[in-house]
Structure formats: C-alpha cells, structure tokens
Amino acid sequence: xxxxxxxxxxxxxxxxxxxxxxxxxxxxxxxxxxxxxxxxxxxxxxxxxxxxxxxxxxxxxxxxxxxxxxxxxxxxxxxxxxxxxxxxxxxxxxxxxxxxxxxxxxxxxxxxxxxxxxxxxxxxxxxxxxxxxxxxxxxxxxxxxxxxxxxxxxxxxxxxxxxxxxxxxxxxxxxxxxxxxxxxxxxxxxxxxxxxxxxxxxxxxxx
Numbered sequence: 571x572x573x574x575x576x577x578x579x580x581x582x583x584x585x586x587x588x589x590x591x592x593x594x595x596x597x598x599x600x601x602x603x604x605x606x607x608x609x610x611x612x613x614x615x616x617x618x619x620x621x622x623x624x625x626x627x628x629x630x631x632x633x634x635x636x637x638x639x640x641x642x643x644x645x646x647x648x649x650x651x652x653x654x655x656x657x658x659x660x661x662x663x664x665x666x667x668x669x670x671x672x673x674x675x676x677x678x679x680x681x682x683x684x685x686x687x688x689x690x691x692x693x694x695x696x697x698x699x700x701x702x703x704x705x706x707x708x709x710x711x712x713x714x715x716x717x718x719x720x721x722x723x724x725x726x727x728x729x730x731x732x733x734x735x736x737x738x739x740x741x742x743x744x745x746x747x748x749x750x751x752x753x754x755x756x757x758x759x760x761x762x763x764x765x766x767x768x769x770x771x772x773x774x775x776x777x
Contacts (some may be wrong), residue, residue, distance in 0.1 A: 574737045577608035586614045593618070602742050603649065603730050617729060624726055627719040632663045636682050637720055639671045640689040641727040648750040649734035650727065652741055655748035672750070684710045685720070692724055 575581075578600060579590040586608060594600040607614050624634070635658040642650035651672065658668050670677045677683040688707045691699050707717060733739070741749055 574606050574609060574739075576602055576605040578605065582608040582614075583611040586611050586618075589614065589618050597744075599742065599744060601653065601745075602739050603653065603734055606737055606739060607730075607733060617726070620722075621726055624719070624723055627722070628716055629719050629723070631661045632658070632667070632679075632682060633685055633720075634723060635661065635663050636667075636671065636685050637689050637723040638727050639668070640686050641693060641724050642731055643671070643674075644690060644693045645728065645731040645735065647731035647734050649739045649741060649745075650731050651750040652745040652748040655750075656745050659748075681710045681712075685712070688717075689720060689724060692721060697721070 577590070579587045579594060582590055590600060590604065590608060593604050607617060627634075629637070635654055638654040639651065639658065642654060655668055655672065659665060664679075667677050667679060667682060669675075671686060677686060684706055688699070688703055691703045704717070708714075712720075
C-alpha cells in the first residue's frame with residue numbers, strides 16, 4: 571500500500587486548494603508531484619511560492635529546463651526526468667537538446683552545454699565549484715545574478731527529486747511517453763502536433 575495520498579483541489583487542506591486549482595489550470599491536469607507535496611500545507615505553500623519566483627527569473631525556459639533535467643538525472647529521479655522532458659518539449663525547447671541531456675551527450679548550443687556542465691559541477695561538488703567553472707559560465711554570457719538563479723533552481727529541483735524518489739511517485743499518463751530508464755534511446759519527433767496525438771514517432775523508446 572502506498573502511504574502517500576494524491577490530493578486534489580477538493581481533498582487538500584483549504585488553504586492550498588486555490589494553489590492546486592491554479593496548477594491544474596496551468597498544466598491541464600494536476601501532476602502527481604503537486605498532489606503528493608499537498609500532503610503538507612506548509613511545504614506546499616513554501617515550494618509553490620518559491621517556484622513562482624523562479625519562473626520569473628532571468629533564465630530562459632530552455633535554461634531552466636536544462637537545470638531541471640541535469641539535476642533530475644544526477645539524482646536519478648525518473649519521475650522528474652520524464653516530467654521535465656515533457657515540459658521542455660511542450661515549451662519549445664529543441665528536441666535534440668532534450669535528447670542530448672537525457673543521453674549525456676553534447677548539446678550543440680554551447681551556452682546550454684556550459685550551463686549543463688556547471689549545474690552538474692554544483693551538484694557533484696556540493697557547491698564547491700572551481701574558478702574555471704565560474705570563468706566558463708561567465709564567458710558564455712551568464713552573469714552573477716543568473717549563477718545564483720541556477721543554484722536556486724537546483725535547490726528547488728532537489729526537493730521534488732527527493733520527494734518523487736522517496737514516495738516512489740507514479741508517472742502521470744501525460745508523462746508516460748517520456749518515461750525514463752537508465753539507458754534510454756531517445757527518439758523525439760520535431761512534429762509537435764504528432765506528439766500531442768502520442769504518435770509512435772514522438773515517443774522515447776528504451777533499450
């Protein structure tokens with residue numbers, strides 16, 4: 571028996587119901603991670619407020635999703651890898667970049683690749699990045715404020731990674747086409763309309 575309930579806007583604590591309704595409106599469904607975090611009203615309000623501010627930071631959508639995917643891969647969070655692969659695709663991040671991140675391959679966009687490397691270094695070195703790490707990320711155009719935003723994004727994603735791992739969170743049906751295995755073979759179509767229909771050409775397949 572799974573001890574963690576998946577709350578809804580109707581069953582959650584009254585003080586977070588409006589937040590859950592807003593999240594459901596944003597995504598078109600209530601993601602299981604949101605429904606599980608709703609077990610704690612205080613944690614939910616703190617996380618959703620922080621996440622809202624993060625979405626307003628100066629990092630682009632592609633940059634935020636790069637941070638999320640790299641962090642989730644480092645923590646082997648299958649739920650968050652699938653979820654952010656789907657979100658990245660839906661928000662117009664180049665499919666080849668998403669595939670490269672999932673497979674640990676080089677991204678053609680040097681700025682995103684440097685960001686991925688920096689994010690990985692922050693996590694693996696517990697924040698003790700080298701001077702060369704900082705020089706490299708500044709050299710491709712990031713500024714000090716954005717480095718802080720990257721670290722903030724890592725911290726937010728660490729929370730959902732740990733929650734999804736600890737609770738053995740099941741994938742939402744909407745994320746199943748992007749499900750993660752340890753050694754996937756990613757095949758992403760550039761045709762977004764076909765993906766919406768869940769055509770086989772748009773799905774990730776796995777070894």
